[in-house]
Amino acid sequence: FFYAPNMHGLDWPAIKEKYEVLLPYVKNRNDLNYVIGEMIGELSVGHAYVLGGDKPKPNRIKTGLLGAKLSRDASGYFRIDEILPGENWVKKTRSPLTEVGVDVNEGDFIIAVNGKSVTDVNDIYQLLVGTAGKTVQLTVNSSAATSGTRDVLVKPIADESGLYYYKWVMENTEKVNKASNGEVGYIHIPDMGRGGLNEFVKHFYPQLNKKALIIDDRGNGGGNVSPMIIERLNRELALYGMSRNNDVNTKPAQMILGPKVMLIDNYSASDGDLFPYQFKKMKMGTIIGMRSWGGVVGIRGSLPFVDGGDLRRPEFAPFNEKGEWVIEGHGVEPDIVVDNDPAKEYAGDDEQLNKAIEVILEQLKDLKSPPAIPDYPDKTK
Template sequence: REKYAPLVSHVNHRNDLTYVIGEMVGELNVGHSYVGGGDRPSVRRISTGLLGAELERDATSKYYRIKRILRGQNWDKSLRSPLTEIGVKASAGDYILAVDGEPVNAMANIYEALLNTVGKQVKLRLNSRPEMAGSWETTVLPIADEASLYYYDWVESNLKKVSEATKGEVGYLHVPDMGPAGLNEFVKHFYPQLRKKALIVDIRGNGGGNVSPMLIDRLRREAVMIGIARNSIPTPDPNEALLGPVVCLMDEFSASDGDLFPYRFKMHKLGKLIGKRTWGGVVGIRGPLPLVDGGQFFKPEFSRYDLGGKEWIIEGHGVEPDIYVDNDPGKEFSGIDEQLNRAIEEIVAEMKTKAKALPPLPPYPKKN
């Protein structure tokens, strides 16, 4: 009280109050202690339509060249890539000459022509050359956010890289959080890759949640028998059992339940942890406490200690990797993922000694 009371008279805005409360809570030095919201002014946001593409301006003509088109899954609204939809004629390398009839070479920025166009039909004039002669017009529906497309493209690129580097023998999956999105990604990629000889589980950037026990249960399953049906091939029983080795990628942005997952992974001896020490915040919350102005305050109220009853675990430190690898920002920006490269190297080496194959069929029984 003595330390922070003098600041009260200087609080003139909700952000000031949030700052003071945040500093007070910070004295606890504990994770998940949040404060925010409340009676704060806000401005109307102007949405800008995005094309799901990286553009670069031609220095001579001032038209915009499509440098790269982001992949999507257009049957999924959250992964719709406008320039890849049926009926849209656009390719990487084409030039955008006009938007709704307005030449873009006369604009300060092409996005001024895409204001308030999210989900609305927009006509683009394109050409393979930066000139009007021979150009064509195509209609697109811009999107509000490209983040999901970049994430999808990153995951697909990693899948392709792992598959090509291991001749299709190793699977890869990324789990972005320990909630609905993470479960969806796990289910989408884990089960189709069960018959791979090994698996890389990537939880870098995992934002936490509460489903890490469920994922660990799936990874721990062991075959206890082999099943076979008429006109089929042998399969492990339970069928959802992964036979080969597994490694886990993690980093300093693997947080909360993203801390607990690698801890469980290590305790169950599922495989090596590769990357950087995790975030280190496992004192958890159940929900916010409401403040009178509509703000929220989160009160951390549960944590974990080790099975031996000797120490509180993870909080304030994180989970240490077995193999430390830090991605160089410059190399990562240019597409070189040293952490993933090391994971591929380790899993290939482990397959030489830990890969498991299904045993052959025994002789059929004689019934006569």
């Protein structure tokens, strides 16, 4: 089961004896998970998890969210300060107030929810409890008054995190685009699963006209698709090509030939660790940020438990061509260390991204343009 038969040098039967004295005090699955968690923590390895099982779970009631930032006005009504952009064709990033037929604008006031005045409650979300996914009537107005109101129907969502993530990515993309006069692209990869691969595809191909690329691996939760992305980013130019009435192209196709910079932080984890390791090993570009998480001894799935619990045992680990274990317990070091100030980052000042822009613009100065199309052959000679 565990990848290292020596159990990292531990006397595993002795560890069992150390923790079994706690078993008489275990009263439910949460207690048992705690004891098992402490026990497997002795291994000092990432991906050693225990969770779930037969235990009571609260019946959570989802509050309806409008995909907007609201504030209470002196009038007692709630002002719509900002409407979060979304992708309304994707369930995870549907923004209720931007859907077709919803006549609501930033700066409008919410007067009532389902006919109940918002002035009668301390918090507007009291009126939105249990409304996620259900149609709700909002009474809105361009002024904080009951005269001249209009009613609109919206369907609140249960989670706004996807909208905030989408907004953050779009703002970063626009920031990089403006700072580089349209020459540098930006991609954030949130994980190395289907979602992260979809994000890569969604943002990589529309930016193939860029000269250089910033790849943001910060907060990457891992998975297993990093080799696919590395292979795509690391294609080597073999030939240029042309066709009549078209521009010069590359063979293989779909390449960004200019410099590449990667951003990492202490939340770049698992396959999000392996990604920058490969990037650095293959000398694909400069890495900026903070040392990555450092957990690459991988897992496949849980052993079966009668109560449906989940216990992950790290089963496989990477080592380099010198026969040395890599990354686990340490992470991947950036080439340039930049630690974001949390207060500045919350205010929108991303010092790591700023540094990436600075570095890649400097590197772009050395980029050579593709050769011109040669003179066409004269076959009469």
